[in-house]
Amino acid sequence: METAVYKIDSVERNRRELETAAQVLSRGGLVVFPTETVYGLGADGFNQVAVKSIYRAKGRPGDNPLILHICDTDMLPLLARAVPGQARDLALAFWPGPLTMVLPRTARVPDAVSGGLDTVAVRFPANPIARELISICKKPVAAPSANLSGGPSPTTAQHCIRDLAGRVDVILDGGPCSIGLESTVVSLTGDVPVLLRPGGVTLEQLRSVLGEVRVSPAVTHMLDEGEKAPSPGMKYKHYSPKARVVLVNADTAAYCGYVNSHNKDGVFALCFNEDIEYLNARYVCYGSCRDAASQAASLFGALRALDDLGARVVYAHCPSGSGLGLAVYNRLLRAAAFDVIDL
Numbered sequence: 001m002e003t004a005v006y007k008i009d010s011v012e013r014n015r016r017e018l019e020t021a022a023q024v025l026s027r028g029g030l031v032v033f034p035t036e037t038v039y040g041l042g043a044d045g046f047n048q049v050a051v052k053s054i055y056r057a058k059g060r061p062g063d064n065p066l067i068l069h070i071c072d073t074d075m076l077p078l079l080a081r082a083v084p085g086q087a088r089d090l091a092l093a094f095w096p097g098p099l100t101m102v103l104p105r106t107a108r109v110p111d112a113v114s115g116g117l118d119t120v121a122v123r124f125p126a127n128p129i130a131r132e133l134i135s136i137c138k139k140p141v142a143a144p145s146a147n148l149s150g151g152p153s154p155t156t157a158q159h160c161i162r163d164l165a166g167r168v169d170v171i172l173d174g175g176p177c178s179i180g181l182e183s184t185v186v187s188l189t190g191d192v193p194v195l196l197r198p199g200g201v202t203l204e205q206l207r208s209v210l211g212e213v214r215v216s217p218a219v220t221h222m223l224d225e226g227e228k229a230p231s232p233g234m235k236y237k238h239y240s241p242k243a244r245v246v247l248v249n250a251d252t253a254a255y256c257g258y259v260n261s262h263n264k265d266g267v268f269a270l271c272f273n274e275d276i277e278y279l280n281a282r283y284v285c286y287g288s289c290r291d292a293a294s295q296a297a298s299l300f301g302a303l304r305a306l307d308d309l310g311a312r313v314v315y316a317h318c319p320s321g322s323g324l325g326l327a328v329y330n331r332l333l334r335a336a337a338f339d340v341i342d343l
């Protein structure tokens with residue numbers, strides 16, 4: 001399949017390209033598009049055959065359900081058979097934005113979207129290109145992150161081209177994603193809301209609207225063999241570069257000392273700006289230790305860069321774990337397959 005790449009500078013000036021992409025979606029094709037979190041691999045969310053082709057294109061297991069993207073809160077009752085007050089409150093506070101809500105689904109949601117579950121995940125993204133594409137298409141757009149399954153999510157069109165050229169019809173290049181980590185996923189299907197995946201909307205922000213929010217243990221712990229994942233995506237290996245990643249929980253001095261004493265061929269540090277001057281090893285930087293937003297925006301690009309540099313072992317400096325840092329920590333834990341050293 002030939003993949004067309006369209007650079008989108010503005011939704012007004014590039015209206016023609018957006019209309020072409022929306023037609024591709026309406027015909028059952030696949031379109032990669034930017035969001036403020038990561039790039040998405042989109043198909044018409046009501047077209048079961050098109051949705052199935054998403055799983056093929058990225059090599060995704062069929063039981064890992066997809067998020068439906070909408071461009072107006074009014075589309076929610078089409079997809080969710082019950083919209084509790086909590087969902088309305090969250091929509092008011094955080095939509096459009098990096099928040100996905102899991103709700104009981106309607107019969108209109110194809111099985112291929114929900115992976116056979118009785119629920120559906122819905123998000124209203126803020127990125128104007130994403131919103132315009134969905135709006136022209138007039139359908140919810142099903143989209144996982146636009147990477148090959150298991151690898152780091154894409155935060156630039158170049159990442160998507162490397163992973164998916166020849167596997168999708170269109171890639172819309174809207175520049176780098178501003179947040180750089182996938183959306184927060186919160187389930188509103190039980191008595192108490194449950195955070196399934198931390199992201200751009202923080203746990204603290206969710207609690208400020210909802211009061212009590214439980215954190216799924218899978219956010220920071222490995223699931224036991226055979227344990228049921230509340231969110232199917234959590235049971236799969238994720239965000240992994242080819243290198244073995246080890247997460248090192250330590251202050252600057254202890255982290256740099258550890259890396260320096262383990263430095264040999266193929267070893268790299270995945271470090272903060274503040275570490276650089278104390279390191280005697282090759283490194284890729286992922287932002288400032290004091291700025292989780294900079295870490296989120298750099299992390300996935302940094303993991304890809306480590307592969308390009310031929311890293312075999314990566315010692316990653318552990319982030320703080322509060323605010324947006326919880327999302328950074330959650331992704332790094334998975335990239336490291338839960339291999340953590342506490343110093």
Ligand code: TXA
Nearest residue numbers: 037039040065066119120121144145182183231232233
């Ligand atoms: O920021 C994002 O959320 C990006 C952009 C493209 O919107 N999308 C994204 O999709 O990260 P994906 O497929 O890579 O991750 C969706 C996560 C998976 O962990 C999946 O298991 C979970 O959401 N999920 C989807 N539907 C669900 C459901 N009905 N119940 C529980 N978890 C669900």
Ligand code: MG
Nearest residue numbers: 144145153182
């Ligand atoms: Mg993904």
